[in-house]
Amino acid sequence: MKQELLNKYSVPVPRYTSYPPANFFNESFTADSYSDTVVKSNEQNPRHISIYVHIPFCYQMCFYCGCNSQLLKSKPVISDYIDALKKEIRMTLPLLDHSRKISQIHYGGGTPTSQPVAVLREINRMILSEFECIENPEIAIECHPGYMDKNYWNELFDAGFNRISIGVQDFNNDVLKASNRKPSRMPMADIVHILRSKGMSLNMDFIYGLPLQTPESFADTITKAIALKPDRIVTFSYAHVPWVNELQKNLEAIGLPSVSTKNAIYETAKSLLTDAGYKAIGLDHFVLPDDELYKALESKTLHRNFQGYCTRRTTGQVYAFGITGISQLAAAYSQNTKDLDTYIRQVNAGLFPIAKGYILNPEEQITREVVTALMCNYTVNWADIANQLNISVNEVKAALNYKEDLLADFAKDGIIEFDDKHIHVLPEAAPFVRNVAASLDKLMLNGEKHYSKSV
Ligand SMILES: C[S@@+](CC[C@H](N)C(=O)[O-])C[C@H]1O[C@@H](n2cnc3c(N)ncnc32)[C@H](O)[C@@H]1O
Numbered sequence: 001m002k003q004e005l006l007n008k009y010s011v012p013v014p015r016y017t018s019y020p021p022a023n024f025f026n027e028s029f030t031a032d033s034y035s036d037t038v039v040k041s042n043e044q045n046p047r048h049i050s051i052y053v054h055i056p057f058c059y060q061m062c063f064y065c066g067c068n069s070q071l072l073k074s075k076p077v078i079s080d081y082i083d084a085l086k087k088e089i090r091m092t093l094p095l096l097d098h099s100r101k102i103s104q105i106h107y108g109g110g111t112p113t114s115q116p117v118a119v120l121r122e123i124n125r126m127i128l129s130e131f132e133c134i135e136n137p138e139i140a141i142e143c144h145p146g147y148m149d150k151n152y153w154n155e156l157f158d159a160g161f162n163r164i165s166i167g168v169q170d171f172n173n174d175v176l177k178a179s180n181r182k183p184s185r186m187p188m189a190d191i192v193h194i195l196r197s198k199g200m201s202l203n204m205d206f207i208y209g210l211p212l213q214t215p216e217s218f219a220d221t222i223t224k225a226i227a228l229k230p231d232r233i234v235t236f237s238y239a240h241v242p243w244v245n246e247l248q249k250n251l252e253a254i255g256l257p258s259v260s261t262k263n264a265i266y267e268t269a270k271s272l273l274t275d276a277g278y279k280a281i282g283l284d285h286f287v288l289p290d291d292e293l294y295k296a297l298e299s300k301t302l303h304r305n306f307q308g309y310c311t312r313r314t315t316g317q318v319y320a321f322g323i324t325g326i327s328q329l330a331a332a333y334s335q336n337t338k339d340l341d342t343y344i345r346q347v348n349a350g351l352f353p354i355a356k357g358y359i360l361n362p363e364e365q366i367t368r369e370v371v372t373a374l375m376c377n378y379t380v381n382w383a384d385i386a387n388q389l390n391i392s393v394n395e396v397k398a399a400l401n402y403k404e405d406l407l408a409d410f411a412k413d414g415i416i417e418f419d420d421k422h423i424h425v426l427p428e429a430a431p432f433v434r435n436v437a438a439s440l441d442k443l444m445l446n447g448e449k450h451y452s453k454s455v
């Protein structure tokens with residue numbers, strides 16, 4: 001990739017894990033707005049129910065962490081939290097139409113595996129005893145291998161899980177140490193053997209852009225990952241947001257790789273993965289060719305929600321539980337309080353613990369479809385989006401900051417091809433997809449928000 005393009009496009013833009021991005025959520029969205037939109041969501045699409053359960057606790061804070069996590073608390077606080085979590089679930093499930101089916105349950109954090117597996121099993125049972133599931137639902141959990149023993153890995157299947165995401169981050173212990181993170185307690189090959197023997201699907205998460213990483217060291221990590229053949233390998237681009245997490249300043253002190261080194265680390269990893277037969281999904285996911293995400297990409301039906309990439313089959317409106325949890329409904333987002341004590345107190349008082357949210361106006365609902373199409377499938381087909389929303393192509397474009405001169409500039413730089421029917425992000429320019437999405441986004445015209453750089 002040419003240096004001048006990197007310089008030109010390495011600018012702060014949203015990550016577009018949601019549209020509008022989470023920094024647009026506001027406090028005028030209340031607990032009443034939440035219960036109203038949950039009831040309305042029963043009549044809206046997607047019809048399936050996707051559940052997110054947030055366990056915020058971690059044994060030790062990794063310096064790079066951009067997640068909603070906090071150090072493990074005392075036992076009474078943890079058990080108060082888990083009790084409140086179960087109560088919040090019991091308050092919400094009756095609002096949902098019980099003829100809808102569960103397509104996904106996802107445990108994230110923090111570190112969900114900081115809790116005994118029996119706790120997770122009980123929560124799964126509470127949900128699954130009330131609703132039917134689609135065929136092959138995705139019941140997934142993020143695991144920190146630094147603290148998990150053989151019994152824990154063995155019990156995940158009986159607790160109801162069928163997809164395991166292992167947070168490897170890097171196989172290089174010096175990189176982990178510089179990031180204040182413990183390496184895996186068991187050899188990764190033994191973990192993979194246990195999970196595969198139970199027929200479970202396997203993801204591995206890595207981060208690039210950390211101190212001490214070089215293209216060579218990360219190539220070694222990715223080569224080890226490929227040898228273990230997980231179904232999905234995720235290489236997250238390290239998002240440096242020290243104004244959100246002060247601990248990240250520790251990494252500045254050690255020294256972060258330059259933009260061009262970070263890009264070289266990514267390109268090297270990407271070549272290794274694609275040479276080994278993995279298929280790229282978006283920028284950071286690499287999947288085996290028989291994975292349903294790749295099939296969805298080929299048929300341009302790839303989707304994304306707060307649980308990550310999914311397909312039309314598995315996608316659902318997301319109902320989130322636990323502190324910081326973000327529910328993603330057809331016409332609104334709602335985020336729970338970030339404060340543990342407030343969460344426990346409000347739930348125990350029978351109140352939904354909502355801190356903020358956002359009701360999407362019709363223009364934003366249109367923009368969300370365009371941004372999702374770009375971010376997932378690297379293509380916007382104006383007629384498809386118009387058909388999907390039952391409006392005209394002109395109405396779709398009018399909802400956007402659609403400016404031919406801006407698109408022409410991207411085309412001149414070799415980032416997109418476009419005509420009056422399509423925008424198509426060129427494969428070699430995939431890292432700039434966020435820049436293209438941001439150029440179409442009217443909310444970016446008011447530039448007061450902070451974002452991490454695109455590359
Ligand atoms: C909730 S965390 C992981 C779960 C578990 N606590 C662990 O550490 O393995 C989900 C993933 O987000 C990624 N992540 C965390 N901080 C990040 C950051 N600042 N930039 C990019 N990715 C990040 C990591 O790869 C991590 O595996």
Ligand code: SF4
Pocket residue numbers: 057058059060061062065066067069109110111144167
């Ligand atoms: S990366 Fe995982 S273990 Fe580390 S602080 Fe973040 S959530 Fe906790």
